[in-house]
Amino acid sequence: MNFDISSEQNILQDSVDRFVQDHYELDKRQLLVLTEQGFSNDNWQTMAELGWLGVSVPEAHGGFGGNEIDTMILMQAFGKGLVLEPFFASTVLGAKAIADGGSEDLKTKMLPGVVDGSRQLTFAYAEAQSRFDLNDIVTRAQRDGDDYVINGHKSMVLHAASAHQIVVSTRTSGGQAEQAGISLFLIDADAAGVEITSFPTVDGQQAAEIKLEGVKVPSSRLLGALDQGYELLNSVATAGILALAAEAVGAMEILYKDTVAYTQEREQFDHALSDFQVLQHRMVDMFMEYEQCKSLLYRATLEVVQNSTGAQRSVHALKYYVGKMGTFIGENAVQLHGGMGTTEELRVGHYFKRLLVIDAQFGNSDHHLALFAA
């Protein structure tokens, strides 16, 4: 047994920590939040140059050929900086769907651009009625000669406005919530019939509602097997959950450490706030839950990497626990900062908001607890 990362991964960690330190002071971040695109092209280019955008892309297609542990290292650091660039949507979700489900031709065409940053992807899976069920899909794709025609509506698609291609989950057969009959397609964001309406999210990121009206896509853009797309959909979601949990763990670390630091500086009643035992114990609990989240993160990530039998359950456990404890740590970080914690000026509130959004992505803690118990 060994929980140490490799020397290569150590180098990766050092460089991403440095990137976050250099580019993600809160003031700088908040300026990026206010831009229309919501992130920095320079940062994006830096990420490409450092090879991160291809971290999980096979070497044959110009990537680094890494696994979920490499992604975890990046996402944990991104969580410490609340990084805005669409690495998650494009590399973790989009590129994985293509790498695991696309034809050789499609991979050759699409992946090198993802790696060098010239192509940005995203993943459209949620629908109004689906809540957190990946398999509840009413967006339809119908065969029309050599093409498919897609009609439907996708919700809360991350960074869709700046994406070039979108992976879309559709129903090609079967009933609304059946796992069979799901197919994934890669559509062009600028294809006729794609209407993207973007808006900011509470954590300073960008998302969009997408209307699909008679969108034509050639059958060569099918990802995975026809009607058998659920497995691919679920494995992309699993990669997503692991990455989000890693990001959450990074954010939790900032929250508990900032709270420990602040309560030692802030004085009331002629004492540092940290003198009060009730606050000490609360911070100890925040720290313990952060460590517990990290343990579940390592557990689930390693099990997925090794394809162990219990991996799926561990992923549910992880998402449940991170959602619940992210809220606990965030709420208490704000509480212990008092009025200051409720402002946009201090960074704790921003980390808290990110954790709230992470809870709502790919199934909230209730959803995963139910799946775990089932």
Add this chain to the structure above:
Amino acid sequence: MDIDLSSNDLAFQQEVREFLAANAYKNGADYAEWRLNWFKLAREKGGWDVSKWPEAFGGPGWSPTQHYIWEQETAVAQTPWDLPFGLSMLAPVLMNHGNEEQQNRFLPDIRDRKVNWCQGYSEPNAGSDLANLKTKAVLSEDGSYYTVTGTKIWTTLAHIADWIFCLTRTSDAGIKQQGITFLLIPMKQAGIEVKPIITLGGSHTVNMVHLTDVKVPVENRVGEEGKGWGYAKGLLAHERTGLAGISKSLAALQNLRKQASQVKRGNSTLLDDPSYRAKLAELEIDLMATEFTELRSLASAANGAEPGPESSILKLKGTEIQQRIQKLTVEAGGIYSAAWGPMPVGHLFARGGMSGYLSSRAYTIYGGASEVQRDVIAKNVLGIKKSQSK
């Protein structure tokens, strides 16, 4: 023991319902006009516009049960917006400690909702430890005015307020609680600068207020110099019981059920989800207990007794319940709760859910942070004294 309403109380309840139904806002009407008229009509009912004021100052002189009925009914009816600062915070101080001239000068405008007040207590270094406040008020040699200099923070709605009631320091002698003086200061004057503070819900409600050499006539001092802490403490107790919001939470819980029933999950709704239902049930049970804790507190007050130990529980339980309702609203919104900004996305209620939840985090911070509130109960109710270390 008896939990039924008397026939008089039932008749009162009916009267309140009729009043609220008859004067509900009608779509298309001028809101500001409707609002002021509503207060006028409520006043004509016999002081319903200042329901919490004592009879001597024009209040309705209701029994605790009647107050409870009013809270319950107004929580579910549409009533005009109102601010607590003048009406519920300053007015009791003026009634108890202000002179007649001050009462005549300030109370009518508060009652008519003509003048907006804000509360200038907290300072950067005087939050939970409010007595640590440093804003200086120096009396002029001829004793006719104070010169006030200092910084207030978290001042809610200072940017729309006409006046601020302020705790200031007039002396450093003795313990911190001494030497605090209660002053009334007009906001719109040179020497007062209001800077917005943006909070997590994305809104501007609180401010930093800088006072620089602001001259305040001595007539604007409430009570005696150096006695302001005692006046303010009484006010804080008022503020705390007002913050429990039990009736509002009962109404909010009903509303939440309705919202959850609109969230589809396959062929059922979120209301059919066992874990969500269980959370609603837990919340309801807590509210059932808290509602009766409030009633017990009201009943003992009705019998003329000091508010019992149960009243100290209300702010703590009440605010924690409000926060849980907000959290469950966010959960009901699912993915859509993350949407931000003016564009409507997803369920209508999901829009306000997140900002409501984020704002609610302050409920356990202001009006006495929950930890400090528990300290107060430990000391005053459980009677725990700090022992000397040996």
